[in-house]
Amino acid sequence: MRxxxxxxxSDTRKKTQRLTLCALLTAMMLILGYVESLIPFNFGIxxxxxxxxxxxxxxxxxxxxxxxxxxxMLVKVLLSALLFGGGFLSPSTxxxxxxxxxxxxxxxxxxxxxxLWPIVVSMAGGVSHGAAQVAVYMFMNPGSNLFLYxxxxxxxxxxxxxxxxxxxxxxxxxxxxxxx
Amino acid sequence: MKTTRNILVIALLLLLCALPFALHFTHAFxxxxxxxxxxxxxxxxEEGDVTLQGMPKxxxx
Numbered sequence: 001m002r003x004x005x006x007x008x009x010s011d012t013r014k015k016t017q018r019l020t021l022c023a024l025l026t027a028m029m030l031i032l033g034y035v036e037s038l039i040p041f042n043f044g045i046x047x048x049x050x051x052x053x054x055x056x057x058x059x060x061x062x063x064x065x066x067x068x069x070x071x072x073m074l075v076k077v078l079l080s081a082l083l084f085g086g087g088f089l090s091p092s093t094x095x096x097x098x099x100x101x102x103x104x105x106x107x108x109x110x111x112x113x114x115x116l117w118p119i120v121v122s123m124a125g126g127v128s129h130g131a132a133q134v135a136v137y138m139f140m141n142p143g144s145n146l147f148l149y150x151x152x153x154x155x156x157x158x159x160x161x162x163x164x165x166x167x168x169x170x171x172x173x174x175x176x177x178x179x180x
Numbered sequence: 181m182k183t184t185r186n187i188l189v190i191a192l193l194l195l196l197c198a199l200p201f202a203l204h205f206t207h208a209f210x211x212x213x214x215x216x217x218x219x220x221x222x223x224x225x226e227e228g229d230v231t232l233q234g235m236p237k238x239x240x241x
Contacts, residue, residue: 110189113185115181115182115185115186116185116186116189117186120189120190123190123193124189124193127193127196127197131196131200134200145204145207147200147201147203147204147207148200148201148204150200151197151198151199151200151201151204154196154197154200155197158194158197
């Protein structure tokens with residue numbers, strides 16, 4: 001009876017820890033996204049940004065699980081649409097959702113290969129994010145030829161993915177103890 | 181071995197990035213597209229003259 005009680009307590013504690021960590025990561029992603037929007041990071045090409053919240057996402061993919069990372073991304077996109085964007089059904093939300101879904105899926109699948117560096121996994125996420133965004137735009141506007149823009153976004157996504165992957169990797173090395 | 185695999189994945193990603201550029205340029209320089217660009221938009225006037233579309237009609241003497 002006592003052992004059972006102890007187990008239940010331990011389970012509850014683990015669940016609470018996990019929930020707190022998820023809430024903390026969501027808040028971090030939202031803050032990073034907002035801070036990033038304040039920094040003038042303009043190359044003259046629309047849609048290009050550093051994507052610092054991706055470093056939190058890669059942390060979640062490695063330290064938590066793929067479904068949890070997916071859920072975090074979903075909550076982040078919807079909350080940032082509600083707080084800073086034009087609403088749930090605005091085009092920017094749809095593009096962010098498409099990019100986020102594909103990038104989390106790609107990163108989640110690649111992270112199972114333990115031989116791959118988190119930086120490379122994050123680069124793949126950045127590439128897929130750009131590709132999915134433009135692909136959805138082209139699907140919504142048939143006849144539009146944006147392959148050149150897609151290529152530029154994918155190349156830039158590779159670079160920014162390397163930066164965010166490096167940050168995520170550094171954070172993970174220092175926070176291995178948080179693995180639940 | 182680990183490094184090789186990572187470099188291979190990076191090369192694959194670069195190839196993926198090159199794909200949209202290739203699609204763009206094959207579409208831009210496709211024979212059909214070039215033929216379409218070569219066509220000159222003309223229109224027939226009431227007098228039976230052929231004029232370029234969008235150009236002002238030259239006054240008749």
